[in-house]
Amino acid sequence: MDEQPEAAGGRALDRRAELSEFLRSRRARLKPDDVGLSGFGRQRRVPGLRREELAQLAGVSVAYYTRLEQGNGRNVSAEVLDSIARALRLTDAEHAHLIHLARPKAHKKRPAARQPQVRGALRELLEAMDSVPAYIVGRRSEILAWNRMAAALFGDWARLAPADRSWARLVFLHPPYRELFVNWEQKAIDIVCALRMDAGRFPDDPRLSALVGELSVKSEEFRRLWATHDVKEQCHGLKQLHHPLVGALALSFESFRAAGDPDLSLVTYHAEPGSPSAESLRLLSSWGTDAARATL
Structure with missing residues (x-):
């Protein structure tokens, strides 16, 4: 997708x-x-x-x-x-x-507002990872492509308007994600820190400026975190989730820059083999579309 x-x-x-x-x-x-x-x-x-x-x-x-x-x-x-x-x-x-x-x-400049392109091979890789939630995220936290396991875990993003397929908008403006992420505050911090990094690399990006302006108006939490000027790049870690169908999940995530396009990252989630979270992911995989629709 x-x-x-x-x-x-x-x-x-x-x-x-x-x-x-x-x-x-x-x-x-x-x-x-x-x-x-x-x-x-x-x-x-x-x-x-x-x-x-x-x-x-x-x-x-x-x-x-x-x-x-x-x-x-x-x-x-x-x-x-x-x-x-x-x-x-x-x-x-x-x-x-x-x-x-x-x-x-x-630093070499790239067009600030160009449309990101996800190569066909990357989309094929996502689909091949049928037991691992995975997606491609771009500049401004935009979710550009994902597989069915990512949809089962995070929600049916295909049902959203393209402009709303953004981690920043989902985390700050979409209430179900406050319940999905056990430590919502840390997820929010990670998003803001990444947007700050983008702002430093691409200060002339009008779409990023528009996103920051929108979130500043609509979210007091975003205004507070944006004012800290904190920046960091989170490439791996552990996320605690509470899925509406399977409950608690402890998942490790890894983020990889796409070769040839540093604006794109492949993000994957996996559970410890044999753990309750691994069994929960297996259940989500078997439920497919029904699991995706339950999250949003």
Whole structure:
């Protein structure tokens, strides 16, 4: 199964504002004691480190860092960004996000609003994985293709409008998914962090901007999480689900980038062999379409 999401209009995200707010948020989370600076002295009026303290740790002038934190990343070198990333104790994903925001011309641009294409071989691979829930997800958390086991586990996405086949819209705007994911908050965080990564890589994507705007208006939880500016890439882990037909499921997931198109990822779920969850997946497989219709 595969469908193309409909295009949506929207203004591009403000890259300068994104850079400024990201740096402020990372600086605010650090305490002087975290980086070996004394917490004594004049009363602190800002959360986290002061600009001059961060500049000192990074080995750059206060004026230089201030310009960068104001969103002016013009001509900033990779070495300086590396120093600032170390001073801020950024994760690998955060470091990459900083580079995308500060030096967008250093990365090969791809059309921001192009229609994603799922190769026929990938669709065939999905269908061949008849005992494993699997789907293809693209930029903006769009669900582009899936197999029957993914439908049995997560719902009959074919019944949704193409624009609604998005993990972001499903998680924040579709109530059944709050019941499906036992730790709904963590799933929501994962989605927002992934959208932030997309925003750094493709700040001129109007469809992403439109999605963020829609969710900001319709979901208080999304607004709260988006304001944290957290980014991460979740490639594997464990999800606890509560399916309306088979109940509790503990499933491991793996995410693989598609060769030749880094915007697409193949995501699979599997249960520990011989576990109750494995038996539940077997039951869902035998029920097929009936299981898919019960989830949504």
